[in-house]
Amino acid sequence: xxxxxxxxxxxxxxxxxxxxxxxxxxxxxxxxxxxxxxxxxxxxxxxxxxxxxxxxxxxxxxxxxxxxxxxxxxxxxxxxxxxxxxxxxxxxxxxxxxxxxxxxxxxxxxxxxxxxxxxxxxxxxxxxxxxxxxxxxxxxxxxxxxxxxxxxxxxxxxxxxxxxxxxxxxxxxxxxxxxxxxxxxxxxxxxxxxxxxxxxxxxxxxxxxxxxxxxxxxxxxxxxxxxxxxxxxxxxxxxxxxxxxxxxxxxxxxxxxxxxxxxxxxxxxxxxxxxxxxxxxxxxxxxxxxxxxxxxxxxxxxxxxxxxxxxxxxxxxxxxxxxxxxxxxxxxxxxxxxxxxxxxxxxxxxxxxxxxxxxxxxxx
Amino acid sequence: xxxxxxxxxxxxxxxxxxxxxxxxxxxxxxxxxxxxxxxxxxxxxxxxxxxxxxxxxxxxxxxxxxxxxxxxxxxxxxxxxxxxxxxxxxxxxxxxxxxxxxxxxxxxxxxxxxxxxxxxxxxxxxxxxxxxxxxxxxxxxxxxxxxxxxxxxxxxxxxxxxxxxxxxxxxxxxxxxxxxxxxxxxxxxxx
Numbered sequence: 001x002x003x004x005x006x007x008x009x010x011x012x013x014x015x016x017x018x019x020x021x022x023x024x025x026x027x028x029x030x031x032x033x034x035x036x037x038x039x040x041x042x043x044x045x046x047x048x049x050x051x052x053x054x055x056x057x058x059x060x061x062x063x064x065x066x067x068x069x070x071x072x073x074x075x076x077x078x079x080x081x082x083x084x085x086x087x088x089x090x091x092x093x094x095x096x097x098x099x100x101x102x103x104x105x106x107x108x109x110x111x112x113x114x115x116x117x118x119x120x121x122x123x124x125x126x127x128x129x130x131x132x133x134x135x136x137x138x139x140x141x142x143x144x145x146x147x148x149x150x151x152x153x154x155x156x157x158x159x160x161x162x163x164x165x166x167x168x169x170x171x172x173x174x175x176x177x178x179x180x181x182x183x184x185x186x187x188x189x190x191x192x193x194x195x196x197x198x199x200x201x202x203x204x205x206x207x208x209x210x211x212x213x214x215x216x217x218x219x220x221x222x223x224x225x226x227x228x229x230x231x232x233x234x235x236x237x238x239x240x241x242x243x244x245x246x247x248x249x250x251x252x253x254x255x256x257x258x259x260x261x262x263x264x265x266x267x268x269x270x271x272x273x274x275x276x277x278x279x280x281x282x283x284x285x286x287x288x289x290x291x292x293x294x295x296x297x298x299x300x301x302x303x304x305x306x307x308x309x310x311x312x313x314x315x316x317x318x319x320x321x322x323x324x325x326x327x328x329x330x331x332x333x334x335x336x337x338x339x340x341x342x343x344x345x346x347x348x349x350x351x352x353x354x355x356x357x358x359x360x361x362x363x364x
Numbered sequence: 365x366x367x368x369x370x371x372x373x374x375x376x377x378x379x380x381x382x383x384x385x386x387x388x389x390x391x392x393x394x395x396x397x398x399x400x401x402x403x404x405x406x407x408x409x410x411x412x413x414x415x416x417x418x419x420x421x422x423x424x425x426x427x428x429x430x431x432x433x434x435x436x437x438x439x440x441x442x443x444x445x446x447x448x449x450x451x452x453x454x455x456x457x458x459x460x461x462x463x464x465x466x467x468x469x470x471x472x473x474x475x476x477x478x479x480x481x482x483x484x485x486x487x488x489x490x491x492x493x494x495x496x497x498x499x500x501x502x503x504x505x506x507x508x509x510x511x512x513x514x515x516x517x518x519x520x521x522x523x524x525x526x527x528x529x530x531x532x533x534x535x536x537x538x539x540x541x542x543x544x545x546x547x548x549x550x551x552x553x554x555x
Contacts, residue, residue, distance in 0.1 A: 046420055046421025046424055046425045046426070046496070047421075048424060048496055051470050052421060052424075052470055052496045052498055053498070054468075054498050054505070056455065056505060059455065208446075208482055208483075210446050210507060230444070230446060230447070231482070232448075253456075260506065261448075261450050261505070261506025261507070262444060262446040262448050262507045263446065263506070281506065282450070282506035312418070313501040313502075313505045314418075314504075315419045315497075315501060315504045315509065316417075316418065316534075317415065317509065320504070
């Protein structure tokens with residue numbers, strides 16, 4: 001069909017009316033202004049008013065000035081269910097998960113793999129390379145060649161072992177969330193004491209452990225740090241069980257200085273000078289406190305650990321962000337075992353090394 | 365003498381007919397019941413699968429009832445009985461008291477009861493609960509996830525097409541049998 005040239009009457013239809021356009025522009029401006037004035041026009045969840053929202057976004061943001069660590073490397077860990085991390089001789093990184101222990105060198109290169117017959121819950125490695133691996137209700141001791149040298153049983157029913165820490169004089173401290181106490185083993189596997197079990201005669205209750213996160217660490221001063229998650233506190237004990245209450249510290253709150261939620265921190269580790277590295281769940285964040293409990297800095301922000309802004313609180317267990325575990329090596333690098341990223345994140349203090357991009361370590 | 369033949373009047377005919385029909389109905393019903401007991405139970409009730417629920421809030425607003433049939437339930441076996449319960453308190457509650465300004469539930473449907481220091485029990489006042497799932501999110505964000513939504517079978521209208529199921533973004537609402545009308549998160553039917 002041949003196109004006809006436009007006629008005068010067509011031009012009249014197409015020519016925009018100046019006043020009409022001005023009116024439309026004014027209406028658009030008024031509309032945008034009204035929406036801005038009346039607030040967020042986006043629909044609320046389920047059509048409910050704003051007061052029915054549960055929003056943790058404001059707490060996920062961390063002041064960048066508080067972050068004094070940077071991620072130096074990410075070591076991928078090819079396991080499905082990552083449980084625990086520890087550092088051995090030569091800063092070798094030991095990771096327990098599934099029914100396996102993987103050992104990496106300090107740079108993240110995989111050295112060896114140890115297969116287990118049960119699911120590990122926690123582990124610690126001594127200076128000679130002996131590994132103390134806690135399962136739900138017993139411990140296995142492996143030498144530095146990965147051979148089993150001992151099996152230690154527990155003393156009670158309902159055990160849920162959640163952490164292992166080594167003392168200087170050969171003591172092995174095992175946190176038992178099921179029985180709400182810390183067991184003290186000697187190197188022969190004999191239980192020689194219990195810490196943090198409360199004192200009913202003096203109305204001192206045992207630790208409050210609402211969920212299976214109950215960590216223990218031993219400082220260079222010989223004192224045992226025990227997390228009391230339900231009270232948001234780090235508590236101090238002598239190896240023979242005396243509670244050094246004046247040294248306890250910690251408080252509940254959503255601020256970065258405090259421990260958030262019902263029960264935190266979920267994990268602790270100690271730097272060489274006994275400063276305390278803590279990890280929280282709910283608002284996933286890793287922080288450093290002075291030995292006396294004064295907040296110093298943030299190591300890993302919620303965003304680095306997967307809690308991106310605008311992310312809805314996840315109610316499905318299989319989609320929830322999992323709690324991280326911590327370890328510190330001889331160079332005071334902080335190792336964060338991230339079960340969601342299935343990796344070990346290595347953090348260094350920003351003033352100890354020149355700033356450079358994160359290295360992704362590749363393992364076969 | 366000739367034998368008198370029995371007479372059947374209309375009244376007797378109708379009465380006999382009704383007896384026969386009644387007996388047949390009785391036998392039929394018994395037969396159906398026998399078959400029903402031997403067969404598979406029928407999925408004829410709606411319920412929320414707590415492992416799939418994303419606590420979106422649609423249950424509160426999409427049920428055909430004015431007050432939704434979906435309500436919060438509490439799995440006591442999973443609960444930590446925390447003093448600072450994040451399903452009960454606002455994230456930044458000024459005090460851990462039952463003051464309305466500290467409490468998370470917009471309808472005040474959770475009751476906090478002291479057990480022993482430092483433990484508290486939390487129960488749902490179901491007539492007040494509208495199923496908004498705000499507490500569900502608060503509980504699972506930090507705690508064990510012992511608060512969860514269920515459809516109250518005593519209030520559910522058992523619609524052929526459940527409006528909540530249609531609106532559910534995670535397909536968490538599904539048919540269940542009358543033998544297992546609830547899907548308790550801790551496996552405890554008393555929850």
